[in-house]
Amino acid sequence: MTDATQNQALDAASEDIGEPSPAAALRRRILGHKGLLTGGIIIAVLILLAIFAPLLAPHSPYAQSLPNRLLPPVWVDGGRWTYLLGTDHLGRDYLSRLLYGTRVSLIIGLGAASISCVIGVSMGICAGYFGGRVDQIISYLLTCQLAMPGLLIVTALVFLIGPSLLVVTLVIGATHWTLYLVVSRSAAMQIRQLDYIAAALSIGSNRRQVLFYEVLPNLLNQVIVIFTLEIGVAILAEAALSFLGVGLQPPTPAWGLMIAEGKTAMFFQPWLVILPGAMLFILVIAINLVGDGIRDVTAPEHRN
């Protein structure tokens, strides 16, 4: 009740010219959100690193140099300036491999999250908007997907089809749509009840127009948040697959694979595991910061 009163008062308030424009207000909220800014800057830097990896990397990520194997990073005793972050068991430059590994993680993260987004959101909208039989079938699919042991399925699929960047992306994308579906289904169910849908039908809009012009834009906020979170999940899934040896195959410079290769030497050369692990951690936490930030910034009324 007081909310309504306040909203009405605010409503009236927007009449004034003194009110900041929505774009300016959004800008101010973005700049005022520390998490969003931090995450955003980290991601921007990582994207730049991935794009300019050939220019930045001091060595080729594949060049082996057996005399220089298992060199520690430069700040540890025995480290050398030519290999800033040391070398792995085949004498490959670890810094160069980490830089190139950024590419793999970003491609898989964005690719898989986009694929699962398209699958999940389209099924979710259909289930929520049409309801009834459609909803029953899609909800059944959802239950099946949730009941399956995710990693096992992905492992099996990649093993059957054969590991490659494309296959790993597709398989991870095709198995991570559940969150999109749940959220867009319940949002679409709510939106379906609203008068602007009835108004759209009354002006003669067809089904496609209602779904794409009226329903979809109102889901975007929630979907963007899940999208960012799913990028993180996909990156971790790839790392797990590669670690298990069913994901990307050596000698691809991928962080998960690097951890797997380093694990045999973990006790004596811990940086082999720590460095790619730290990169994964930084990327995923930055993505999550951005996801939370977008949610806070775009829906200020749902905060507190």
Added chain:
Amino acid sequence: MGGAFLEVENLSVDIALAHGDLHAVRDVSFSLDKGEALGIVGESGSGKSMTALALMGLLPQTARRTATTLRLGDLDLLHMSERTLSNQVRGERASMIFQEPMTSLNPVYTIGRQLTEAVLLHGKMGRAEATERALFLLEKVGIANAASRLNQYPHQMSGGQRQRVMIAMALMNEPELIIADEPTTALDVTIQAQILQQLAALQREFGMTMILITHDLGVVARTVDKIAVMYGGEIVETGTTSEVFGRPSHPYTRGLLRCIPEPGKGDGRTRLGSIRGVVPSLVGTLTGCTFANRCDVATDACRQAPPPVWPLGPGRMIRCVHADGGVSAAAPPSAADAVSSANPIVDAASPPLLAVEDVRCVFKIRRSVFAKTQFLNAVDGVDLALRHGEVLALVGESGCGKTTLAKILLGLQSVDAGRVMLDGQAITDVNSRERARRIQPIFQDPYSSLNPRRTIGETIGRPLAVHGIGSAPERQREVERVMALVGLPRRFLHRYPNQISGGQRQRVAIARAIIMKPDIVICDEPTSALDVSVQSQILNLLLDLRDELGLTYMIITHDLAVVEYMATRIAVMYLGQIVEEGTKAQIFRAPRHPYTRALLDSVLTIAPGAGVPDTRMGLSFPNPLSLPAGCRFHPRCPEAFGPCSVTAPALRKLQDGVVRCHLYAETPR
């Protein structure tokens, strides 16, 4: 004044917002004697609810309260700790009744537990004694079978019953002060009349002091002794009920009273008065009178300094630059304002534009997989005809099927039997795009009828885009033309719905409805979500558009004041059936069906001191899931006799209307 029971002096509430302070309540003072009832009247955002919450110490956390005095009896509410407030004041000496009976009761506890909880919490009575008091009060507030009700849950009761339970709960501790915040706004008119009557009787019987907060002038006029009119966070006028309504002095009060359709004057030719503009922002530094931008008698002085308070007598004051509230300066209503163009004459013999023929719509309701399927006859054999140029009002309480009927006409709901004919062609044979060009809706809630992600321009032009009419620049020109027609400034084109007010949103919805030049506009409660002063703007606009564009309206509403102002013909619906239909003159002067009469009786016109009328409808409530045998209205009918509970009356055609009642059967009783 010194001996007053409740004393409030210079109460202010500020709420900190991101871009400045919202001055929700400013310098509010009033005092009440024991047993007196004060009505606080104002539109949304006027600060009336905030005033009540400030009294009870229930303000939101971001709010700051200041006052010089805040006293209830011998208690100083201003300097009291939160702990003492909750232990000794709230629920104990002062109680509150809230607007929404659907959400203010906890759904997981029984009525009995919720009623006794407050007393047991304060440790005044034992359980047995508390239960006894709960029973006593439930009977007092008019709940039949009180003993069995104690073990029921809120969802087993109707909205009206829940509000009665809320009142009983507020009375459990014998409070001295009761604050009712819009207690009947969410209820049907007939129930509203019953509840208000009960509340007024209880207030007198228990000698309680009452503050009634409402936007409805009719409600306060009939239930309270004193009135405070609030605008923009300030009290702009106070006085006894008869003084304020008899000689309204502040320009805002006078404006409000002009906005209300007067009974007996709705001839479709007189325009309603309205207050132009919208409520101003209360954020930041305020200079001058907050009403100045909407006031007819505003001068430069009004915009420069806060208006002074003029005492007009004991307990009566206005806050205005003009000592007389500008009564002498006010221009008499101009001719253009007073009369709209003549009604188009409706040819009763012409073929109907839209005909509803024995339409039925049944919903199957199954609460769970194992439950028995229940059938809800939402629309049960309705016949209606809408002729060119008419304004047909469909009146009825919530749950009577009027909105379902509207959806059927818009093609949003399929029928189970019967048919709807558009210009002699079954509407099922007309394709949906063709139908959309002829029939357009205006929905009740302008907050949900506009897509929040589309600009005003996009929303209004959408029908043209969907139908592929015109090129983009042509559509743009057409949108601008229609915006001018409905009184929306051009700068709104690129705004989003959340940037404009409720009344302006409803104008956008109207613009979208008329842009394709339809023949028929179906308005589903077009003004019930709006404030009084905005309601009259919208109703005037609808009548103007009808004259200009030759529209035919079907207005679905529960508000008989709106009906009287707008309609040419009226159909009254009860539990899925039409019970009476006739011209406006016939229905308002000589209503036939007892239900129509009860509806008319429950209209609270502004008659200070007249009290709330008794509708004589008893305590049962309509439940569309279990229809009574015989006449559907007989359990609530004051004139029910022998056959009413046995046989259902047929619809009988009379000379100037139709009626479905045994009182008007062919063979006299």
